Amino acid sequence: MPVQTSFNPNGRKELKHAISKAEYYLLRTKLLHFMRGDPNAGPDGKYLIRSTYFDNFDNKILIEKKEGFLNRDKYRVRIYGLSDHVVNLERKSKRNNLTYKSKCTLTRNEYEKIRSGDIQWMEHDERGLIRDLHAEMAYHLIRPLTVVDYEREAFTYPYGNVRVTFDMKVQSSLQNTDMFNKHLPMVDVLEANLVILEVKYDEYIPEVIKCLLQLSDTRQEAYSKYQLSRMYGQ
Numbered sequence: 001m002p003v004q005t006s007f008n009p010n011g012r013k014e015l016k017h018a019i020s021k022a023e024y025y026l027l028r029t030k031l032l033h034f035m036r037g038d039p040n041a042g043p044d045g046k047y048l049i050r051s052t053y054f055d056n057f058d059n060k061i062l063i064e065k066k067e068g069f070l071n072r073d074k075y076r077v078r079i080y081g082l083s084d085h086v087v088n089l090e091r092k093s094k095r096n097n098l099t100y101k102s103k104c105t106l107t108r109n110e111y112e113k114i115r116s117g118d119i120q121w122m123e124h125d126e127r128g129l130i131r132d133l134h135a136e137m138a139y140h141l142i143r144p145l146t147v148v149d150y151e152r153e154a155f156t157y158p159y160g161n162v163r164v165t166f167d168m169k170v171q172s173s174l175q176n177t178d179m180f181n182k183h184l185p186m187v188d189v190l191e192a193n194l195v196i197l198e199v200k201y202d203e204y205i206p207e208v209i210k211c212l213l214q215l216s217d218t219r220q221e222a223y224s225k226y227q228l229s230r231m232y233g234q
Contacts, residue, residue, distance in 0.1 A: 011098030172229030
């Protein structure tokens with residue numbers, strides 16, 4: 001079986017909802033019988049994600065998200081478990097109703113250069129995504145703005161390349177971007193009794209997964225972790 005990935009060059013469909021902790025426990029129990037857990041997760045099936053999001057003084061990225069622009073890009077630097085072992089620069093793009101992702105590796109030192117405003121080296125870097133970010137930083141003045149932490153539990157299903165994730169304990173650093181600081185002060189930005197459910201898939205959701213996801217009082221609204229973090233830091 002080929003390796004499944006959410007970085008599909010043809011784009012993916014994505015649904016986001018907030019559910020209660022009770023619904024999370026019920027749905028998780030059901031999914032365990034049909035879907036595979038993330039092999040990179042810890043013994044409890046979860047792992048910690050920390051992302052630094054970019055925006056400018058005019059809140060360009062935030063406004064485009066709030067107003068539902070059909071075509072928009074969002075840049076972030078992501079690490080796992082507060083470690084600098086794996087550092088990725090990612091771009092998440094919306095084109096109509098499809099989501100596209102691209103990423104490249106980054107070093108901790110390169111991130112610190114970007115954070116300090118040292119970006120000239122990026123203009124002719126061999127990594128295209130670095131060059132694209134440089135253009136955004138030069139022309140739209142975006143910069144690292146806020147760090148977001150959360151715990152994630154993920155499940156995959158090969159048919160339709162479905163990935164279901166549960167994100168909880170979402171926290172924000174407000175406007176502190178010292179992302180490699182393990183003691184970075186954080187504040188909660190998601191209600192304690194809520195979990196963010198994300199469903200990502202290619203062409204279709206298999207019927208068995210679709211039936212499992214029919215929750216009675218799911219809140220039918222898009223939940224952006226970046227947008228949640230900015231509610232406290234504007």
